[in-house]
Amino acid sequence: MELFVNRQAVAFEDGDDILTALARTGRVPAGCLCMAGDCPNCLATVDGVAYVRMCQTQATEGMSVEPFPVSLYPEMPPGSQRDEVARRIRHVDSVVVGGGSSGRAEADRLRREGLVVEMLDVAFGSEALAVYPGPEVVARCGQEIVRYFADEIVVATGAAHVQPVVPGAHLTGILTRPAASRLASAGVDLGRVVAVGPPPDDVECESVTGTLVRFDGRQRVHAVVVEDSAGVRTRRECDTVTVDLGTYPRDVLARMGVPGEVRAIGGAASSPTIPPCPDEGVICPCSEVTVGDLDFVWDRGFHELELIKRATLAGTGSCQGGVCAPYLRSFVAERGGSLQPSFTARPLARQMTMGEAAAGVHLPSIHRTGLDSVHRSLGARMDRVGGWWRPWTYGDPDGEYHAVRERVSLGDVGTLGKMLVRGPDAVEFLEYLYPCRVGDLAAGRSRYALLLAESGGLLDDGLISRLDDSTFALTFTSGGASFAEAWVRDWARGSQADVRIMDRTHSLGAINVTGPHASELLDRAGLSEALRFMRHTEAVIAGVPCRIFRLSFTGEVSYELHHPYPRSEELWSELMRLGADLGVRPHGLLTLQTLRLEKGHVIVGMDTEPDSTPRRLDMEWAVRMEKGDFVGRQALERTGRLPLDRRLVGLTMDPPVPVDGSPIGHPDGFQAGYVTSAAWSHVLDTVVMLGWVDLIGGEVPDTVVIDGRVASHAPHPFYDPEGARARA
Amino acid sequence: MPAPEILPGVRVVASPSSLAAAAWPDGMPVLPLADDEVLVLGEASVEVADPEALILPEEGFCGVTMEREVLEAWMEREAEWPLPTTRAYFAQGMAAGLPVKVWVDGGQALLVTRASLSRDLEDRL
Numbered sequence: 001m002e003l004f005v006n007r008q009a010v011a012f013e014d015g016d017d018i019l020t021a022l023a024r025t026g027r028v029p030a031g032c033l034c035m036a037g038d039c040p041n042c043l044a045t046v047d048g049v050a051y052v053r054m055c056q057t058q059a060t061e062g063m064s065v066e067p068f069p070v071s072l073y074p075e076m077p078p079g080s081q082r083d084e085v086a087r088r089i090r091h092v093d094s095v096v097v098g099g100g101s102s103g104r105a106e107a108d109r110l111r112r113e114g115l116v117v118e119m120l121d122v123a124f125g126s127e128a129l130a131v132y133p134g135p136e137v138v139a140r141c142g143q144e145i146v147r148y149f150a151d152e153i154v155v156a157t158g159a160a161h162v163q164p165v166v167p168g169a170h171l172t173g174i175l176t177r178p179a180a181s182r183l184a185s186a187g188v189d190l191g192r193v194v195a196v197g198p199p200p201d202d203v204e205c206e207s208v209t210g211t212l213v214r215f216d217g218r219q220r221v222h223a224v225v226v227e228d229s230a231g232v233r234t235r236r237e238c239d240t241v242t243v244d245l246g247t248y249p250r251d252v253l254a255r256m257g258v259p260g261e262v263r264a265i266g267g268a269a270s271s272p273t274i275p276p277c278p279d280e281g282v283i284c285p286c287s288e289v290t291v292g293d294l295d296f297v298w299d300r301g302f303h304e305l306e307l308i309k310r311a312t313l314a315g316t317g318s319c320q321g322g323v324c325a326p327y328l329r330s331f332v333a334e335r336g337g338s339l340q341p342s343f344t345a346r347p348l349a350r351q352m353t354m355g356e357a358a359a360g361v362h363l364p365s366i367h368r369t370g371l372d373s374v375h376r377s378l379g380a381r382m383d384r385v386g387g388w389w390r391p392w393t394y395g396d397p398d399g400e401y402h403a404v405r406e407r408v409s410l411g412d413v414g415t416l417g418k419m420l421v422r423g424p425d426a427v428e429f430l431e432y433l434y435p436c437r438v439g440d441l442a443a444g445r446s447r448y449a450l451l452l453a454e455s456g457g458l459l460d461d462g463l464i465s466r467l468d469d470s471t472f473a474l475t476f477t478s479g480g481a482s483f484a485e486a487w488v489r490d491w492a493r494g495s496q497a498d499v500r501i502m503d504r505t506h507s508l509g510a511i512n513v514t515g516p517h518a519s520e521l522l523d524r525a526g527l528s529e530a531l532r533f534m535r536h537t538e539a540v541i542a543g544v545p546c547r548i549f550r551l552s553f554t555g556e557v558s559y560e561l562h563h564p565y566p567r568s569e570e571l572w573s574e575l576m577r578l579g580a581d582l583g584v585r586p587h588g589l590l591t592l593q594t595l596r597l598e599k600g601h602v603i604v605g606m607d608t609e610p611d612s613t614p615r616r617l618d619m620e621w622a623v624r625m626e627k628g629d630f631v632g633r634q635a636l637e638r639t640g641r642l643p644l645d646r647r648l649v650g651l652t653m654d655p656p657v658p659v660d661g662s663p664i665g666h667p668d669g670f671q672a673g674y675v676t677s678a679a680w681s682h683v684l685d686t687v688v689m690l691g692w693v694d695l696i697g698g699e700v701p702d703t704v705v706i707d708g709r710v711a712s713h714a715p716h717p718f719y720d721p722e723g724a725r726a727r728a
Numbered sequence: 729m730p731a732p733e734i735l736p737g738v739r740v741v742a743s744p745s746s747l748a749a750a751a752w753p754d755g756m757p758v759l760p761l762a763d764d765e766v767l768v769l770g771e772a773s774v775e776v777a778d779p780e781a782l783i784l785p786e787e788g789f790c791g792v793t794m795e796r797e798v799l800e801a802w803m804e805r806e807a808e809w810p811l812p813t814t815r816a817y818f819a820q821g822m823a824a825g826l827p828v829k830v831w832v833d834g835g836q837a838l839l840v841t842r843a844s845l846s847r848d849l850e851d852r853l
Contacts (some may be wrong), residue, residue, distance in 0.1 A: 506844045
């Protein structure tokens, strides 16, 4: 059987891991090898997957192996890491990580208690990669990623042997004691072996005692030097050196978890060997951090382990502190006089491929209105807005604009938040929720309403429509609908109002028919009686049952047709057919932005900030302070007594249109605010804007500076300020 | 896997006590969405003892009918929460990044989400 190392054939025997196969040829990587997955010295790109530990991976026929040095990044394999990886989710009582004697004993004990236990061990083909609160273990199991949710995680990963940090530790031919036993038992010829510390089992060797001083050699170790307690140094020539410098708990997975959810046992819970702090040598081979580097940052005031880690990057490499952690702690203990706990462990404990990281992950879901396929068939440029796919433009925003202002146009507003509130306390509850009057609203009428926070800031806006004595239909902005629903439900529950609340946002589609010929189109479609501004009614339009709201966001006559979600296409198609000779065409959001800006309508979140009170927005007309208490009232009373410090104002200037967010300069030179929305107005032949401006002496300056050009303060609405067109 | 289809039904929001006492039509899935909200799938006549109840036709949900084993295998890949093990159950939560409702009766299962997420569900099945 053969595998290929850097494209050269290497024979292996049944049961060999890759590193053992290499060791048979004498071509092992440099540095002390642990054969236990703890050190970073046997990393390779295997069959296109980087950061594979050769000692942990079974050799297979034809396998491609490209070892790379620990301190270098491997070349990104082309394409192979984009493969999709399957993901499963399992729920068990306990996960035991580690299949050694402690892990097996604990798993048996838990099973005897009747618990469902999953045991993970790389030897069984399942490798724990990370632990998260929950608790949750993410594991690589064969070719798939499995997320285990459990009541408890037991970490029984044993203890790692401390690696040597002395000059020459980078040479080839150095093994931990267990690694030497494992290779020898596989029949690998280790040559002349010198053991520093306890000798490995079943390996013929010369044993030396004393403190490890250095390894000698060019690329391969030729000798080892130790020093006894009297300071006498001994040099032993050899082909292989085995070291046993004590053990350090493999507790990184336990430290990732939340105390109480994760429990370490056996070697993973053992007391660590804290080796003497070395005078020289590479402490962290992954990031090539030397003892000198540690001294450098220590002398500059980095005296905590976490800070030293950040300053030097020691412990942030491939082995995540597997080599350096004991030495970092001994360094800090020696310099600072106290032993600090190990640095914070964070996922991952092992490298994973991009495919594994993305396993089972989906892009955020984006809602589609019932007209989504219609928009796409019309060639609309679709964009994600407020959690929905929405048509930005159908390719001709100017034409779309003129259709609204001069003829008739359809807009998809199915994204609006829609809700029904009903019950004996409905009026009282809504009077408290909104700052406008609700009780005096007659059935069949609608009212524009602000939704305020307790701070008086604008949260959302929309329409309140009374259906009958105790039933109201509410609308909210598309992006604010989810929050508004939670807000309404929260206040209803908190105030113990006797109301029923039904969210209809996703149950209903909505089409806005807008333009000077909108009434004519609705008449053709079945609206038998004229509907006055801010009224609503039920009617069958083009064969589809609708609730029709007469309102306006565009500045023209507008009707919102709320209808069952699955019937949107049918309604849209019939309206387009009936309005063909009227020049009907759809308009997208880009056009809507201009239309509403000409009317000076704010978009919550775009033109507002959390502290945007109705006073600052110049929308006090939408607040009835003479009525009873309502959410935000106390804040409005309090802030109303203070001098007005800034205001959302209308501005006009010559083109080009400044970008949203452009600073607004005061004539005296200081920054006075910023532009929130700007657009070229076709009908007004100027740039119209909304922007926040600081007031000086309570006044808005007549002119400001935007993009180095003069802009004028202008009252808004800019277009049809009396609203005659919308009410026509 | 078939594409999700609109699930016509009746949606009821009423006092929890009236919902608990209501007699629901035989043979139709009754999905308790919340303590004060029920979705009855199918064309049904529904009455509850709450004069303020909101009872409306509902076409804002879509779903896919499948065998129980198929659904549970999909949920094992896509849901972070465990399904009940009883013969019949209703459960709801996130799966495959979507808000889903699961109705199981014996060997049959129905997977439900918002109609506005129908395409996303189809893509992720």
